[in-house]
Amino acid sequence: MILLPPRRVLIVVALAGTALLLLYQLHDRATALLPQSSPTSASPQQTTSPNEKPSVSAPTSFWKTRQTHYPLQRLNPVPTGKPKLLPLVQHQFTPESVQDAEVRLSRQQQVKEAFKRCWTSYHEKAWMRDELSPISGGGRDTFGGWAASLVDALDTLWIMELKDDFNEAAVAAVDIDFSTSTDETINIFETTIRYLGGFLAAYDLSGETQLLTKAVEVGEMLLVAFDTPNHMPITRWDWKKAAAGVEKQVPPDFMLVSELGSLSVEFTRLSQLTGDQRWYDAIDRITTVFDQQQAKTKIPGLWPVVVNPQKQDMTFDGGFTLGGMSDSLYEYFAKEYALLGGLVPTYQKLYEQSMAASIEHLLFRPTTPTGADILFGGDARVDDNGIVQEPRGQHLTCFAGGMFALGGRLFSNSEHVEIGRKLTDGCIWAYENMPRGVMPEIVHFLPCPSRAYCAWDPARYDAAVLERAGSTSVNSNIEDIIVQKRLPPGFTDIDDRRYILRPEAIESVFIMYRITGDRTYQEKAWQMFQSIQNITTTEFANAAVSDVTATGIDGLPPKDNRMESFWLAETLKYFYLIFSEPNLISLDEYVFNTEAHPLRRPS
Structure with a gap:
């Protein structure tokens, strides 16, 4: 406390x-x-420049008092009763040697110093702004203008035992005004995972009730987006019209499935903590629709990237992935099951059937020069010719290793733990085989005919590179294409060469370490951390990289002037935790939301 x-x-x-x-x-x-305690005095908030978008406001405390147009006749309550005795997730660690402890603690301290450097710059140059601009200094607002980096980093400050900084940030966070925003449209998904999740985790760790009060304030706002005829939310929400009561709201006929299906963990925890059933009811209605239509989609078990909440149709589209625009939908099934203490078997069914379909239709083994026993999660599209797999690997999909391993532990499925290992090892392989040791956003591979071993075939690989390059001529110079596209062996294309400080790979490495106890994952994490630091460090903090394969005038890849809040909330937190004592934020005591905010599981 x-x-x-x-x-x-x-x-x-x-x-x-x-x-x-x-x-x-x-x-x-x-x-x-x-x-x-006496925290460092806060830097004054920066003034708005003439070129910046001005804030627009709704009346203070409006969200709690706003008239409901479509009142509910009954609420579906959070399940009550003694939680099930679920299988243990974490490995039973044995004591480490003195030498191993010294190495681990030295690495942990270096991660902490990297975080402190970023936090100090944010405090001095972008206080109460959403993001620090890590190259130019100053700040920008990208998520409502509600100090996203500050709220997102609250629990990281606590976990890293930066208590004076936490106290100062908590004071500032409680004073954020959620009745005003720099944006006309609010992304409900991003607001839920960053702000609601951030406040809930900070409360679960510290016990400070003012932070729970702030979570309720955010939750009241978010519920207004559910005030529609069928109670499906508007995830790209014109809050100003809703506040003014200009018109009754109708959910859209086009929505990304992850934005609809990734609110459950945060809404459930808020209802658990407050006893107010409205938030659990809101996401339980969404879960019911997913459950009813899971077997009716074009790949039964999975849901397409695009859904229609207006008609409650989750079946019409033919594109499927575990990556961006779908990812956290699947991530939350096992986590929600654990958060509810195993009392809602629907989430086990949603997890098991979706993972079975993923194994069959989305996962693939890439062909590599060394025959590495690894997996990636790809994409699939259903057309008149049936199901066509796309061997595309996304950094975003690197979360899937941790998802399979966690689900495997919770549901006593050793095959899923092994699949999680191979998926995690795949992303480690992608890091290690890029020239700077950092995986880019999106790549393509040559898949093996099956997930069994397949030998390296140079002719087959060359043909795949030519196809991705749009050339099938036998006279095409494959060596020139590989050099021009800067392709390491095994990669057939690099679709998006950025690295934007993403956490998904280290997330799975951390979870695999905690689940298996294999200290090899600590070594891999350290290599990843050093590689990321080498190419992202700026004068003030860390910056996204626009092309991990290019070399700028300073001999390093070119950087972008962005440092999203998940660098502080997720990436550095996972690096810190993998070098921490295993009982710090145990996976048997907490569930991480998709922004790495630890929410306490029922005991």
Whole structure:
């Protein structure tokens, strides 16, 4: 528990004459959260430049009092009862040697120093902005203008034992005004995973009730997007029209499936903590639709990338993936099952049937020069010729190794743990075989005919490279194409050469380490961390890279002036935790949301 005193303590302090003047000068809400320790004084919030979009506002506290156009007759409650005794997820670790502990703690400290450097720059140059601009300095607003990096990093500050920084950030976070925004349209999914998830995790770790109050404030806003005739949400939400009551809301006829299906963990935890069933009811209605239509899609077991919430039709599209635009839908099934203590078997069914279809139609083994025993999650499209697999690997899909391993443990399926290992090893392989040791956003491979071993065939590989290059002529110079496209052996194309500080690969490496106890994953994580630091470090923090295969005038890949909040919330947190004691945020005690915010499981 952070030492943030209740108001009655402050009254006592106020009686002391030397403190009276100071207390009168403090803002009411900041006063209610004033830490007993003395944090570093906050940098003043930056002023808005003439070229920036001005904020637009709704009346304060409007979301809680707004008239509901489509009231519910009944609410589906969070299941009650004693949680099931679920299988243990984490490996039973044995004591490490003194030498191993020294190495581990040294690496952990270096990760912490990298985080502190970024946090200090954010504090000095972008305080209360959504993101730090890591090359130019200053800040930008990209997620509502509600200090996304600050809220996203609250639990990281706590986990890394930066308690003074946490206290100061908590004071600032409680003062964020969610009745105003820099954006006309709010992304409900991003707001849920970053802000609601951030406040919930910070509360679960610290016990500070003001942070739970703030989570409720965000939750009240999010619920308004569900006020539609069929109670399906509007995920790209014109909040200003909703606030003004200009018109009744109708859900869209086009939505990304991940945005619809990735709200369950956060909404469930909020209902668990408050006893208010509205949030669980909202996502339970969505789960019911997914459950009813799981066997009716064009690849039974999976749901397409695009769905129609207006008609509650989850079947019409023919594109499928575990990667971007679908990923966290599947990630949340096993996690929601654990968060509910195993009391809702629907989530086990959703997980098992979707993973069975993924194994059959999406996973593939790439052909590599060494015959590496690895897997990747690809894409599939259903057309008149049937199901066509696309051997495309996304950095976003690297989360799948951890998903399979976690589900395998929770549902006692050793095959899934092994699949998780091969998927994780695939992303490690992609890191190690890129010239700078960092995997780009999207790549293509030559798949093996089956997931059994297949020998390296140079002629077959050359043909695949030519096909991706759009050339089938026997006179095409394959060596020139490979050099021009900067293709390492085994890669047939690099579709998107960026690395934007993504966490998915280290996420799975961390989970595999905690599940198997294999310290090889710590070594792989350290190599990944060093490689990322080498190409992303700037004067102020860390920056996204526009092309991991290129070399700029400084001898390093060119950088972009972006540092998304997930660098602080996810990537550095997972690197820190893999070098921590295993009982720090145990997978048997917490569920991570898709933004790496740990939410406490029922005991």
